[in-house]
Amino acid sequence: MDAKKGDWVRIHNIVLKAGERSSNLPEDTQKVPLEMWVKGFLLNDEANIGDEVEIETYIGRRTKGKLIEINPRWEHDFGEVVPELLHIGRQLRAILEEDGE
Amino acid sequence: MDMSYEAVMARKGEIMKRAIGIDYDEFESGSIAFDYERMMRETGYTLQEIQKIQSETNVGNTPLLELKNLTKLARKYAPKGKGARIFIKDEAANPSGSFKARRAATACYHAEKLGYKGVIAATSGNYGSAVASQAAMRGLRCIVVQECYDSRGVGQPEIIEKARKCEAFGAEVVQLTVGPELFYTFLVLLEETGYFNASLYSPFGIAGVETLGYEIAMQFREREGRDPDAVVVTNAGGGNLTGTARGLLKAGAQSKVIGASVDLSGLHMASDIQFNKKSFTTGHTGFGVPFATWPDRSDVPRSAARPLRYLDRYVTVNQGSVFYMTEALAQLEGIERGPAGNTSLAAAFYLAQEMDEDQIIVVQETEYTGAGKHIQPQLTFARKNGIEILIGDPSEEVPGKNIILPKDPGYIKAKDLDVDKLRKSYIRNCINNYKVEKVTEEDIKFLAEDTKSNEEFVKEVLDELGVKY
Numbered sequence: 243m244d245a246k247k248g249d250w251v252r253i254h255n256i257v258l259k260a261g262e263r264s265s266n267l268p269e270d271t272q273k274v275p276l277e278m279w280v281k282g283f284l285l286n287d288e289a290n291i292g293d294e295v296e297i298e299t300y301i302g303r304r305t306k307g308k309l310i311e312i313n314p315r316w317e318h319d320f321g322e323v324v325p326e327l328l329h330i331g332r333q334l335r336a337i338l339e340e341d342g343e
Numbered sequence: 344m345d346m347s348y349e350a351v352m353a354r355k356g357e358i359m360k361r362a363i364g365i366d367y368d369e370f371e372s373g374s375i376a377f378d379y380e381r382m383m384r385e386t387g388y389t390l391q392e393i394q395k396i397q398s399e400t401n402v403g404n405t406p407l408l409e410l411k412n413l414t415k416l417a418r419k420y421a422p423k424g425k426g427a428r429i430f431i432k433d434e435a436a437n438p439s440g441s442f443k444a445r446r447a448a449t450a451c452y453h454a455e456k457l458g459y460k461g462v463i464a465a466t467s468g469n470y471g472s473a474v475a476s477q478a479a480m481r482g483l484r485c486i487v488v489q490e491c492y493d494s495r496g497v498g499q500p501e502i503i504e505k506a507r508k509c510e511a512f513g514a515e516v517v518q519l520t521v522g523p524e525l526f527y528t529f530l531v532l533l534e535e536t537g538y539f540n541a542s543l544y545s546p547f548g549i550a551g552v553e554t555l556g557y558e559i560a561m562q563f564r565e566r567e568g569r570d571p572d573a574v575v576v577t578n579a580g581g582g583n584l585t586g587t588a589r590g591l592l593k594a595g596a597q598s599k600v601i602g603a604s605v606d607l608s609g610l611h612m613a614s615d616i617q618f619n620k621k622s623f624t625t626g627h628t629g630f631g632v633p634f635a636t637w638p639d640r641s642d643v644p645r646s647a648a649r650p651l652r653y654l655d656r657y658v659t660v661n662q663g664s665v666f667y668m669t670e671a672l673a674q675l676e677g678i679e680r681g682p683a684g685n686t687s688l689a690a691a692f693y694l695a696q697e698m699d700e701d702q703i704i705v706v707q708e709t710e711y712t713g714a715g716k717h718i719q720p721q722l723t724f725a726r727k728n729g730i731e732i733l734i735g736d737p738s739e740e741v742p743g744k745n746i747i748l749p750k751d752p753g754y755i756k757a758k759d760l761d762v763d764k765l766r767k768s769y770i771r772n773c774i775n776n777y778k779v780e781k782v783t784e785e786d787i788k789f790l791a792e793d794t795k796s797n798e799e800f801v802k803e804v805l806d807e808l809g810v811k812y
Contacts, residue, residue: 326718
């Protein structure tokens, strides 16, 4: 068992299959489904990754989908060092200092 | 109930009416024209009411900062006697970290007043966290629907950060892959919950921004004894520009209103593959141009955001210049803001060089910076998605292929978009969308007002299009 009732989880759904999408789309988007992710507290007594489950979202809405993650983590961060940015501050200071001001 | 795509879209009108409480038909003429000012008057709030509403939830009265070092830097590249003073309105000081709190404040106030239990907003931008923040203060439930991922499940770091912020305020975030059918999910949720549609484009949302323009005029009068000569607005859906311009007019200020967008020409906004090839998720031409030339594409029948009505000039800057200016703002002025909100700052840096030294140019917003929402993660993400990062001449940047950081500040340029061309395109879209055979006198008057042109201009365009009037 991966998750139990009350666990904070993330679920996934296909909203529209590739063939059901709006006709007014670029070709690459036509070819893929419209997918959806929502988080909430697990309502099933227990579940495994991949199971169809029901959740209660933070505001109390109930919805169903495939369980994909437990305690989903934020993975965004401040990124890698971007060497192309490093000179900018020194360059700007040098320009402002140019005429001895 | 039939929940198929077609069936839900067919119920759009009734879902919308219930979710926003406005009968837009009342303002329609039956042809192209509609009574914009009456719509704003009868469904919006007065400036004084909005000031009161916004002060209830600590929105507005943000600091006005003079960017002395950036002004000095701009003067290094300007002809003698040129180089206007550059100011910035620090909208990041609003509760949710952007000017969008102003729009959200009125929307949430209105929702509460009408007795809705919750609010829903369809946005991948700062507006989501603004609605979540205002909803938290007013005890409303909040759902934010985001377009966030491509079909590989890879999300824009900037959008993911905004999702985090929404959750921090207790909102539910529904994340989707690329595609305009986000609107379908949005309608399904409105129907299911009976919540209020906190549209970015409602009269109260736009009226919420009027205080921003008004404050700018008042702060300058108090501080400098005069109005600013130019106000630069980062333009996407047009609401920021419309509201700010209306606020300036309400203050009686004659400042030029200049729109600025990041140039993302060539990238298709609904393309799954191109979605993560762009390094700006807002403030770009991919929204700016289509919304200017067809504002009624929004999530309400008649958008209150009508940028062509107020625009004096519209410029674009490239992605690399905005990233460079974001770094410059931190390095020379000691504040971290943006990046997306700094689009108008990059434009102002160039535009200041065309203006006299004793003139004033003001960048009317900043936005908070955070993990994912920062030049470093955004450029890291760009590189991971195959975008080349170069230092050179930004005018050679190809959106979706490379990002060119200016070799030095002298390479930062703003490029004018032909506003007459946008006006023509808007008029053409009106003809096509309303399928009118003959344009009425009222339509001509409306089109002249809605494009800030005149009746002769409108008639010329109609002649070109071969439309009778």
